[in-house]
Amino acid sequence: MAQIIQGAYAQRNTDDHPPAYTPGYKTSVLRSPKNALISIAQTLTEVTAPHFREDQFGPKDNDLILNCAKDGLPIGERIIIHGYVRDQFGHPVKNALLEVWQANASGRYRHPNDQYIGTLDPNFGGCGRMLTDENGFYVFRTIKPGPYPWRNRINEWRPAHIHFSLIADGWAQRLISQLYFEGDTLIDSCPILKTVPSDEQRRALIALEDKSNFIEADSRCYRFDIHLRGRRATYFENDLT
Amino acid sequence: MNNRIFTQLHETPSQTGGPYVHIGLLPKQANIDVFKYNFDNQLVTDKTQGQRIRLEGQVFDGLGIPVRDVLIEIWQADANGVYPSKADTQGKKADGAFLGWGRTGADFDTGFWHFDTIKPGAVPGRKGSTQAPHIALALFARGINIGLHTRVYFDDEAEANANDPILNSIEWVKRRETLIARRQERDDQVVYRFDIHIQGDDETVFFDI
Numbered sequence: 066m067a068q069i070i071q072g073a074y075a076q077r078n079t080d081d082h083p084p085a086y087t088p089g090y091k092t093s094v095l096r097s098p099k100n101a102l103i104s105i106a107q108t109l110t111e112v113t114a115p116h117f118r119e120d121q122f123g124p125k126d127n128d129l130i131l132n133c134a135k136d137g138l139p140i141g142e143r144i145i146i147h148g149y150v151r152d153q154f155g156h157p158v159k160n161a162l163l164e165v166w167q168a169n170a171s172g173r174y175r176h177p178n179d180q181y182i183g184t185l186d187p188n189f190g191g192c193g194r195m196l197t198d199e200n201g202f203y204v205f206r207t208i209k210p211g212p213y214p215w216r217n218r219i220n221e222w223r224p225a226h227i228h229f230s231l232i233a234d235g236w237a238q239r240l241i242s243q244l245y246f247e248g249d250t251l252i253d254s255c256p257i258l259k260t261v262p263s264d265e266q267r268r269a270l271i272a273l274e275d276k277s278n279f280i281e282a283d284s285r286c287y288r289f290d291i292h293l294r295g296r297r298a299t300y301f302e303n304d305l306t
Numbered sequence: 307m308n309n310r311i312f313t314q315l316h317e318t319p320s321q322t323g324g325p326y327v328h329i330g331l332l333p334k335q336a337n338i339d340v341f342k343y344n345f346d347n348q349l350v351t352d353k354t355q356g357q358r359i360r361l362e363g364q365v366f367d368g369l370g371i372p373v374r375d376v377l378i379e380i381w382q383a384d385a386n387g388v389y390p391s392k393a394d395t396q397g398k399k400a401d402g403a404f405l406g407w408g409r410t411g412a413d414f415d416t417g418f419w420h421f422d423t424i425k426p427g428a429v430p431g432r433k434g435s436t437q438a439p440h441i442a443l444a445l446f447a448r449g450i451n452i453g454l455h456t457r458v459y460f461d462d463e464a465e466a467n468a469n470d471p472i473l474n475s476i477e478w479v480k481r482r483e484t485l486i487a488r489r490q491e492r493d494d495q496v497v498y499r500f501d502i503h504i505q506g507d508d509e510t511v512f513f514d515i
Contacts, residue, residue, distance in 0.1 A: 110381070110457075
C-alpha cells in the first residue's frame with residue numbers, strides 16, 4: 066500500500082465537552098465568550114505541533130514522590146498512575162508531552178495564591194511531566210491528593226483530582242483536563258465535573274483502581290487512559306495545502 | 307443507533323486549568339524549582355533566523371478586568387513559513403534553532419503577558435491558497451472550561467490579511483479587526499500589542515479548529 070496521506074483531524078464533538086458558559090461554575094460566567102466559536106477548515110497551522118526532546122527531561126520528572134523531596138519523603142498515600150494515550154481511532158499517540166499538577170495529601174497547593182489551612186508538605190512540589198512511549202504508554206508516581214474547599218458556593222469541595230495537559234502531534238489536539246479517583250463520593254457533587262454534559266464522559270475522567278498492579282509493601286496503582294482527536298487519511302483529493 | 311458494529315473512542319472531555327495551572331505548566335512562576343529545563347516565553351536563540359519581535363498584551367473578562375491567572379501558549383511557523391513539526395508537508399527544511407512554541411503566564415499583579423519571538427513567514431492555506439503571517443494562540447484559565455483558540459495577525463501586513471482565507475471566512479467583517487495586532491517601536495524593538503477580550507462588546511474571535 067502506498068504511503069498514507071494524512072487529512073484533517075476529525076471535528077471536535079462539542080457535546081462531549083463542557084460548554085463555555087456554565088453558571089453552576091460561577092467563574093465561567095464572566096470568562097466565557099458570548100459569541101459562538103467560528104469553526105474553520107484546518108490548515109498546516111492546526112495539524113502541526115512542536116516536538117519535545119527526551120534530553121530536556123530529568124530522571125525524576127515523572128516521580129512526584131522524589132522530585133521535590135529535601136529532607137525526607139512526602140507524607141501521604143503512595144500511588145502509581147499509568148495508562149495509554151490514543152487517538153479516537155485507536156492509534157497510539159507517541160512522544161506526546163504529558164504534564165501533571167496537583168495538591169498534596171492535605172489538599173494544599175504549592176502556589177502563592179493558595180491560603181487553605183491544610184498544611185504544606187516541605188517534601189512535596191506537586192508537578193511532573195513525561196513523554197508517552199512508542200505504544201502511547203505513560204507512567205508517573207505521586208502522593209494521592211486530598212480534596213480541598215473552594216469558594217464557589219461557600220461550602221464547595223473539589224474531589225481528589227490531578228490536573229493534566231497534553232501537547233501531541235497536532236495543535237488541534239491540545240487538551241487540558243483533570244482526572245478523578247474511583248469511589249470518591251465528592252465526584253457526584255462537583256460543579257466543575259458537572260460542566261461535562263454526559264454521564265459517560267464524566268466517567269471517562271475517573272481513574273480506576275488497578276489492583277493487580279499494586280506493588281506489595283510499597284504503592285497502589287490507578288489506570289487512566291486518555292483519548293485525543295484523530296486524523297483521517299486522504300485517498301482522493303488532498304486539499305490541506 | 308442500536309446497530310452500530312464499529313466503535314470509536316470519544317475525546318477525553320476538557321476541564322478548566324484552574325487557578326493554579328502555573329504549578330504544572332510554569333512551575334517557576336509558582337516558585338517551584340523542580341525541572342532542569344523549563345519551558346518559557348523565549349522562542350529565539352542567537353541562531354534563530356528572522357526579525358525579532360515582542361508580542362504582548364492583556365486578557366480581559368466580561369467586566370473589562372484583566373485576567374491575572376491566565377496561561378497563554380503560541381504556535382507559529384519559522385521566518386520562512388515552515389513549521390518545525392513532522393506534520394509539515396511542505397518539504398522545506400525548518401529552522402533548526404526554532405521550537406515554534408512558547409508558554410507564559412500573565413503577571414499576577416498587572417495581567418500583562420509577552421513573548422519574545424520572530425515574525426513568522428506566510429504559510430500555505432488549503433487548495434493552493436496562501437495564509438497571511440499569523441501566530442496561533444491558545445488560552446487556559448480558571449473559569450475557562452475548554453481552551454480558547456484564536457490567531458494573531460499583524461497590522462503591517464494589510465495586503466496579505468485582505469487575502470487571508472481564515473480572516474475572510476469570518477462573515478462579520480467588523481470582527482476580523484479583533485485579530486490584528488498593532489505594531490509599535492519601543493527602544494529599537496518591534497512590539498505588537500494584542501489584547502484579548504473574552505466577552506463583551508469588542509469580543510475577540512475564537513475558533514473551533
